[in-house]
Amino acid sequence: MTGPPVRAPGHGPGHGPGQATGQATGQVTAQAPGQVPGQAAVPASHPLTPAQLADARLAPSPARPSRSGRSGVPGRVLALTGATVTALALLFAALAVGAGSAGDGLRVIGRDAGPQVVATAGLYFGLSDMDAQVADALLMGEEYAERRRAAVARYEQRRSEANAALLKAFELSGDDRAERRTIQSVLDGLGRYEQLAGQALLLDARSGHAAGPPPAEVVGLYRQATDLMRRVLLPQAYNLTLESGTIVRATHDDNSATVPLLRAAVIVTGLAALACLALLQLYLARRFRRLVAPALLAAAAVTVAAVVGGAGALGRAQADLHTGKREGFDPVLTVARARAISNSMQGDQSRYLLDKERADTYEHTFLDKSQTVFYLPAGNLGGYHAKVAEGATDFLGLMGVQAAGADGQRVVAAYRTFQEADTTFRALVRDGRHREAVAARLGPVREAFDAYDRTLLALSQRHQAAFERAIGSGERGLDILWRLLPFAIGGLGLLVAAGVWPRLKEYR
Amino acid sequence: MRRLLAAALSLVALAGAGCAGDRPESVVDLDEIVIAVRPDLPSIGYRRPDGTLEGFDVDVGRYIAGRLGKKATFVPVYAAERERVVTSGRADLVVATYTISMDRKQRVLFAGPYHVSYQDILVRPDETAIRGVRDLKGRRICEVQGANAAQRVVEERGVAAEVVPVRDYAACVAALKAGRLDAITTNDVILAGLAIQDGSGLRLTNARFNEQRTGVGMRKGDIEGCEAVNRAITSMYQDGTAARLLGRWFGRSGLDLSTVAVPQFEGCS
Structure with a gap:
């Protein structure tokens, strides 16, 4: 930046070697040996030397700016200041964009897709349990009049829960047209389902049959209703839940790609800004004989704080997003799917009892759903029951990974009890003891299922809490960053100006 | 100084490009996809005397490729070869009455099912x-x-x-x-x-x-592609194409087509 002093003309051939040495090493006073100190080496015979020397080496007092400095120095100060400001602007741009995309990611996962999973899983659960309650009510006959009323009441309660979940899912679907069409289709189908179920329940009540399968016409109506529910409505509700998972995965992947890049940009631009500040500092110190410019030193400190704090906040937001997905959202989604399939599984028990013609189909779907949730290789339900009862723990399937840990072990234990109850229940059906089978289905089997479902719910709630913690922590961190950002920008602007402006003024 | 900044920024850009290159290839990144269909099942995937392939699976494959914005090429695959064509990369999608099972899921990723049969x-x-x-x-x-x-x-x-x-x-x-x-x-x-x-x-x-869930076999790990195929299947049912194709290929067979609805997806992860 500062060129070598032009001194050759001042050290003509007339100088001795001693003088030359003195000139070469002497820095501040540049005296020739024997000269009286204080007597400036400004002989008239060397007109160029003193001015050049003073200009280049002695840093003139601000009151006497040199001729050559008049045009060069302010220009260089301005250029260095410009580079510093540019680097700082890039730094804050990177910080703002990084915080923006991390915040978008947290919002999509925490406020959009996360709640959508809860809403659509609630929808599936409500719909599936409606169908199970209708099947139960149709099996009860006259003997269980009181319980039949309770089942119908629960059916109606589930219907209003499903309606509420549908509204919520619609609200959360935003402008996703495919999702909205799906919700619309579920809404339409639900109306038809209620009609069919209502007719079946009415006809069943009139028939006054004993506990066990109702008359064929009731079975026929219920068949239409349950086909609509299981083949048309439930898959759509389930796919809505999966779609939320898709949105979260895509958002998380985007964020994992962009946020670390922006974080690196924050560090690189921050280092560049620091380098500019250091050069500015160095230049001013040399030019204006100052050790440090306190304002620029403070600016460097604020920049360091912005880089460390900003990169740290982006890193933490990214980590929180990752934790929220892996330890919160993903398990919540998996358990929601497992609960949905399990609920429809226990409905298949009632349908198995209700519809003799389709008993084989319902037994197969029960096995199929069991294997989706807790997979063990088995060719038929008997084989599966045996393996579960043996205490197998090497499950694959949805809950395979979730089965680890204390909560997971409780789920597995409760599931085993439920499958044991199913074994007993099916033995009763095979022996033709239908009344006892109905009693088993409404008593121990249902209780075992409810206990199993409670363990799933507990597991889900634990992950839901982890999810909310992670999202909350990420959002708080970014919130602090956004609050501090304007102060850092304003402060740095003032400090740089304060560091440079007085020096520039000296040239006016 | 500016040169330093520019160099630093291009380093960052390079790092970014490097990261993008590490991502496993997905069918959504291809311009042209190869779809394996059966040549031996009439109305599903069948080789005509002129060598072209036709059937329900072929039309489903064509629809999915269209939805993904890809050009589709069809290759024949027999039942025993389905897993190998997808693991070896000879086909990107297997639409060949490929029933989803836990055993197969260990090695193949399934999008769909696009149809539930019995x-x-x-x-x-x-x-x-x-x-x-x-x-x-x-x-x-x-x-x-x-x-x-x-x-x-x-x-x-x-x-x-x-x-x-x-x-x-x-x-x-x-x-x-x-x-x-x-x-x-x-x-x-x-x-x-x-x-x-x-x-x-x-x-x-x-x-x-x-119940048999017929899925689209894909390379394991291509979650993004699987999700895109699922969205294509959803729209195939929502826009009425599924009902039209089932009617076209199986309408005369006595197969019960009274309920045509999007199946419950397997999930991509």
């Missing part, structure tokens, strides 16, 4: 005693090499049918018509295709005893 029974027009799977007790059914449908009747359902090993479905149909067999049991769409091709009035019982 195991069903095909009988001669005059056969009235066979209405459900239990009626197969003591009756002769064929077992095609590499297919497990007959075993599912005997083992899974515990019905003591007499299993007759046969080379392929064409031989099954011939034996059924000649009275050497009493029934053919497998996937209902396969039976529907056979009945249509035969044209002599073989009858589907619509017994529907085992």
